[in-house]
Each structure stands twice: as structure tokens, then as C-alpha cells.
Amino acid sequence: FLPASAPSPNLFGVPTLLSSSRFSNASPSAPSSSPARALGEVPPAGSRIPPTVQVETAWKRAQTLLNAIDRASPEEKGDLELTLYQNLQTLSYTSPDTFYALITAHLPALMPFVYTPVVGAACVNWYEVAGHAAINTGVFVDGFSSDKASIKKQLEDYRDNKSAGGVDAIVVTDGERILGLGDLGANGMGIPCGKLHLYTACGGVNPGKCLPVTLDCGCNVDEIREKDTYAGVKRKRDMSVEQFDKLVQNFMEASMEVFGREVLIQFEDFGNGNAFRVLEDWQPKATCFNDDIQGTASVVLGGLIASLRLTPEVASLKDHKFVFLGAGEAGVGIANLIAYAIRAETGCSDEESYKNIHLVDSKGLVSKSRTDDLAHHKLPYAHDVGEAKTLEEAVQLIKPTAIVGVSAQPQTFTESVIKHMAKTNKNPIVFALSNPTSKAECTAEQAYKWSDGNCVFASGSPFAPVEIAGKTKIPGQGNNAYVFPGIGLGALTAGSSSVSDNDMYIAAKSLSETVGQDRLDAGCLYPPLGDIRDVSKKIATDIATKAWEDGIARHPKPADVSKAVEERMWSPFD
Numbered sequence: 258f259l260p261a262s263a264p265s266p267n268l269f270g271v272p273t274l275l276s277s278s279r280f281s282n283a284s285p286s287a288p289s290s291s292p293a294r295a296l297g298e299v300p301p302a303g304s305r306i307p308p309t310v311q312v313e314t315a316w317k318r319a320q321t322l323l324n325a326i327d328r329a330s331p332e333e334k335g336d337l338e339l340t341l342y343q344n345l346q347t348l349s350y351t352s353p354d355t356f357y358a359l360i361t362a363h364l365p366a367l368m369p370f371v372y373t374p375v376v377g378a379a380c381v382n383w384y385e386v387a388g389h390a391a392i393n394t395g396v397f398v399d400g401f402s403s404d405k406a407s408i409k410k411q412l413e414d415y416r417d418n419k420s421a422g423g424v425d426a427i428v429v430t431d432g433e434r435i436l437g438l439g440d441l442g443a444n445g446m447g448i449p450c451g452k453l454h455l456y457t458a459c460g461g462v463n464p465g466k467c468l469p470v471t472l473d474c475g476c477n478v479d480e481i482r483e484k485d486t487y488a489g490v491k492r493k494r495d496m497s498v499e500q501f502d503k504l505v506q507n508f509m510e511a512s513m514e515v516f517g518r519e520v521l522i523q524f525e526d527f528g529n530g531n532a533f534r535v536l537e538d539w540q541p542k543a544t545c546f547n548d549d550i551q552g553t554a555s556v557v558l559g560g561l562i563a564s565l566r567l568t569p570e571v572a573s574l575k576d577h578k579f580v581f582l583g584a585g586e587a588g589v590g591i592a593n594l595i596a597y598a599i600r601a602e603t604g605c606s607d608e609e610s611y612k613n614i615h616l617v618d619s620k621g622l623v624s625k626s627r628t629d630d631l632a633h634h635k636l637p638y639a640h641d642v643g644e645a646k647t648l649e650e651a652v653q654l655i656k657p658t659a660i661v662g663v664s665a666q667p668q669t670f671t672e673s674v675i676k677h678m679a680k681t682n683k684n685p686i687v688f689a690l691s692n693p694t695s696k697a698e699c700t701a702e703q704a705y706k707w708s709d710g711n712c713v714f715a716s717g718s719p720f721a722p723v724e725i726a727g728k729t730k731i732p733g734q735g736n737n738a739y740v741f742p743g744i745g746l747g748a749l750t751a752g753s754s755s756v757s758d759n760d761m762y763i764a765a766k767s768l769s770e771t772v773g774q775d776r777l778d779a780g781c782l783y784p785p786l787g788d789i790r791d792v793s794k795k796i797a798t799d800i801a802t803k804a805w806e807d808g809i810a811r812h813p814k815p816a817d818v819s820k821a822v823e824e825r826m827w828s829p830f831d
């Protein structure tokens with residue numbers, strides 16, 4: 258940990274370390290920090306002072322803002338939330354150790370300000386909000402003019418000048434489907450940044466070895482692209498599928514050549530016209546996964562497995578009847594993993610495993626009569642059960658035990674839908690998973706109120722506990738953040754050559770085992786966020802153990818896998 262070399266004031270009043278981290282904007286020719294000073298690099302024993310005092314100061318100042326946010330009127334709230342987001346980003350540059358110590362120690366309070374929902378608002382006006390971070394963070398690849406050699410050069414520059422000697426984990430987006438906010442173009446860079454902050458805080462991945470990337474393929478939203486401050490490529494998304502696939506191929510090959518074959522690559526918030534195909538192309542050839550399709554599936558399956566301990570009337574996954582609102586990346590990803598788990602648990606056929614899973618998309622219930630017109634990924638769910646134009650009709654027709662909202666359409670879980678669920682089930686599952694909060698299918702309060710406190714609720718962005726009928730209900734955050742850090746950490750520990758669908762199933766089971774009876778008693782299907790490093794360690798241990806069993810691990814097997822995971826975890830407190 259370094260003494261202040263260039264102090265500058267900021268909200269948290271901590272010394273700045275402008276030349277010491279991967280966040281440095283120093284040009285390659287500028288005097289660079291000595292290698293020993295790079296963030297996260299293991300320092301000689303005893304040379305690093307835990308940033309305790311700075312963290313206390315920063316936390317006091319953050320609390321001032323948190324209190325102001327609590328007291329603010331709805332009109333003032335948004336600006337104050339963005340102020341806290343901005344200050345945290347500044348801190349991540351100026352004193353990374355303090356930043357990671359702060360968010361790790363106070364994750365439940367601060368996660369909403371580095372991740373959903375506030376990162377969504379930050380992305381909308383990224384170039385105004387993110388300041389220094391906007392253009393200096395990570396790597397922006399111009400999708401129209403870059404070839405493999407130029408991408409390699411960008412990555413090598415990053416490795417040599419901004420990383421702690423290499424990169425372990427990349428989160429890459431093309432900005433086309435940012436949360437439920439749609440196409441934000443290069444503004445989407447806030448998402449890889451937020452995800453990687455969580456890789457470090459929740460999964461102990463060395464922040465000096467994390468790389469956020471945006472493949473800038475233009476933006477179809479005129480008011481974003483045409484803004485004076487927009488620094489992305491000012492073109493529409495007019496690339497052909499072949500050009501897009503070539504860009505992804507160049508990026509994937511360049512990443513593996515520069516950072517090594519085992520570099521972990523997480524696809525994030527791509528539009529669904531490309532996401533499924535890119536995953537199918539690259540899953541066998543790289544250590545990669547799509548967080549929206551697979552990570553989301555794993556966290557939802559984990560919650561469902563935990564819920565079986567709460568809903569004795571539903572004995573196993575195969576006894577559920579699911580209706581999804583949304584049949585895109587998240588919807589189909591979750592549906593596919595539930596079907597995978599049912600097959601694994603019962604040995605049934607593919608067809609049988611899909612039978613009780615129903616999807617509603619923008620045109621209504623996905624059904625047999627629509628097969629001529631359906632995207633490939635929806636076909637397994639086109640059942641012969643009749644037709645429904647709306648969610649309400651679908652719920653009346655199917656009589657589900659669980660509804661899962663992944664549509665980015667707010668307030669679509671209406672009073673009448675939830676009342677119907679409560680009438681036909683003792684404890685209906687209601688997952689309103691769309692992000693950010695403004696896109697949630699319903700709020701926690703609505704779900705509990707309309708079901709007389711009987712539903713089992715989870716949401717993608719956090720909601721506060723709700724008092725109902727003399728009980729406190731704790732809404733779980735059904736967000737892939739519970740699993741992706743552990744999945745990535747596991748793959749990195751083993752040096753896995755791939756990340757499989759079975760890994761998502763393993764992570765789901767692992768996560769479900771961390772949910773204590775006290776949480777279930779409060780209606781919550783997920784462990785406290787404050788325990789997340791232990792949760793990630795457990796998930797990582799299970800994933801890495803399986804990688805060694807399956808022979809896909811490139812690293813030698815340690816005597817104690819859990820210890821190897823723990824030793825790999827970077828901590829700002831070490």
C-alpha cells in the first residue's frame with residue numbers, strides 16, 4: 258500500500274494513487290509505477306498496510322450520503338445516488354485498496370451503488386457521470402475498424418501499462434441490451450466495470466487482473482449516439498452477422514493469445530440476436546460463459562432448490578409448473594437449466610423435462626400454433642396447451658406454481674396475476690427479476706401485499722424488507738451476482754479449459770446449501786450478501802473439484818481444493 262504521491266480531494270478524503278494502479282491514465286511513455294507497486298500484486302511480506310483508517314473515513318462519508326439518500330424526496334434521490342456512484346468510481350481510481358476494502362466490508366449497503374440499480378442510471382449518461390472512468394477504464398474496441406492485430410495491440414498495451422502483470426478475468430459487452438434499458442452503445446461500459454468490481458469484492462479476483470471491455474458496434478438509439486458528449490462510435494449497428502462474428506472471433510483469439518488460453522471471459526448484456534450464437538460458438542473453444550443466459554439460470558435454480566424447503570406442497574423441481582414472462586436470454590437460459598436439472602434428477606427425456614415450463618413473450622404464450630414463427634431457442638417450449646395473448650390469460654390457462662419475470666416490462670405482475678397465484682397455491686413463487694428497479698415486474702411490497710404475505714419473492718435489484726401480518730419478510734436478490742464470482746474463481750483456480758452447463762447446475766446446488774433456516778423463515782431464498790465471499794469460495798471449490806474430476810483442469814490438483822481457492826482470493830485486508 259502506497260503513501261500518497263499526488264493527493265487530491267474527493268468525497269472520501271483518501272490519498273490518491275494516480276500512477277499506481279491499473280486505473281492509471283498514464284500514457285505508456287509517462288513515468289510508470291514500479292512493478293512492485295501495481296495494485297494487487299503480491300507485495301513482499303509485511304510491506305502492505307491494510308487501509309483500515311482510510312476505510313473508516315470513507316465509510317463515514319459514504320454513510321452521510323446514504324443517510325441523505327434515505328431522507329431525499331423522490332426528485333432528489335436519483336442525483337444523490339449518482340453522486341455516491343461517482344464518488345465510489347473516483348475512489349476506485351484514486352485508492353483502489355480503500356475502494357475494495359470499503360465495498361467488501363459494506364457490500365449490502367454499497368452494492369446497489371456499484372451495481373444494479375444505480376449502475377443503470379450511470380450507464381444512461383455514462384460520459385457525463387463516470388468522469389475519468391468513462392474513457393480510461395478498460396478497453397474500447399472499435400468494432401468497425403479493428404482487426405485482430407489492432408485488438409492484440411490494445412490488449413498488450415493494457416497488459417503492459419495498466420494491469421498487474423496480466424489479466425485473469427474479462428467481462429465484455431457490446432452494449433446492446435444493458436440491463437432492461439436496451440441499447441446504450443458504448444455507454445454500456447459501466448456494466449463490465451460493475452461486474453468486475455463484484456468479481457473482486459465477492460470472489461476475490463485480483464482487481465489488477467480484471468479487464469472490462471466494450472466491443473463498440475455502434476448504437477441504434479439516436480438520442481444516445483447523437484449526444485455531443487458520446488465518445489463511442491457514432492454509427493448505427495449496421496454490421497452484418499458475418500462481420501460481428503469475425504469481430505468476436507478476433508477479440509476471443511487476441512485475448513487468449515495475449516493473456517493465455519485460461520483467461521476467463523464473461524459475455525454480458527449482448528443483444529439476444531447475437532448472444533445465443535456467440536455462446537454456442539465459443540463455449541467449446543474458450544473458458545467463457547454468458548452471465549445473462551447461464552449465470553442468471555444458476556442463481557434462479559439455486560433459489561428454486563432452496564425454496565423446496567419452504568414449500569412442502571411442491572416436493573421437487575419436476576412438480577413445479579412455471580410461467581416465464583420473457584423468453585429471451587434470461588428466460589430461456591433459466592428454463593433450459595431447470596430442464597437440465599429435472600433430467601439430472603429424474604433421468605426423464607428432454608421432452609418430458611420441458612413439459613411444465615411455459616414462456617410468454619411479447620406476442621403472448623409461446624405455443625405449438627406459433628412454431629413457424631419462433632426463434633430457435635424458444636422451440637422446446639412451444640407446447641400444445643392452447644393459446645394466451647397476455648400473462649394473465651397464460652396464468653389462468655396454465656395455473657402455474659411459479660412465475661418468473663425476465664421481460665424488462667415493469668408492473669406486469671399485476672394485482673390480479675398475483676392474486677390468482679395466491680388463490681391457486683399456498684406459497685406461490687414470484688420472481689420479479691428484471692433490472693434495474695424501474696423495470697421490475699412488481700415490487701416486493703406489492704407481491705407480499707397482494708398474496709397476503711404468502712408468496713415466496715425474489716427480485717433482480719434489491720428491495721427493503723417488508724412488514725406484513727406482523728412478520729418481517731426479507732426479499733432475496735435473485736441476481737447472478739450470487740454465482741458468477743464463484744464460478745469464475747473456480748474456473749481460474751483449476752485453470753479450466755471450459756465452463757459447462759453442468760457448472761451452472763453445480764453452482765446452483767452449492768448456493769442453495771448456503772441458505773440458512775433463519776433466512777428461509779423470513780421467506781428469503783438467498784444467503785446474506787455479507788456472507789458472499791464464503792458463498793463464492795464454496796461455489797468455486799465445487800466447480801474446481803469437478804474440473805479436476807472431469808480432466809478439464811490445466812493446473813496440477815492441490816491436496817486441498819478449498820484451501821487452494823482461499824489462497825487464490827485477493828483481499829484488500831491482507
Ligand SMILES: NC(=O)C1=CN([C@@H]2O[C@H](COP(=O)(O)OP(=O)(O)OC[C@H]3O[C@@H](n4cnc5c(N)ncnc54)[C@H](OP(=O)(O)O)[C@@H]3O)[C@@H](O)[C@H]2O)C=CC1
Nearest residue numbers: 436437529584585586587618619664665691692717736737
Ligand atoms: N436478475 C438477474 O440476475 C438478471 C436479470 N435480467 C433482466 O431480465 C430482463 C431481460 O433480459 P434478457 O432476457 O437478457 O433480455 P432479452 O432481450 O433477451 O429478452 C427479453 C424478453 O422479454 C420479452 N418481452 C418484451 N416485451 C414484452 C412484453 N410486453 N410482454 C411479454 N414479454 C415481453 C421479449 O419478447 P420477444 O422474444 O417476443 O422479443 C423477450 O423474450 C432485463 O431486465 C434484465 O435486466 C437479465 C439477466 C440477469
Ligand SMILES: CC(=O)C(=O)O
Nearest residue numbers: 436526549692736737
Ligand atoms: C443482472 C444482469 O446481469 C442483468 O440484469 O443483465
Ligand SMILES: [Mg+2]
Nearest residue numbers: 525526548549
Ligand atoms: Mg447482465
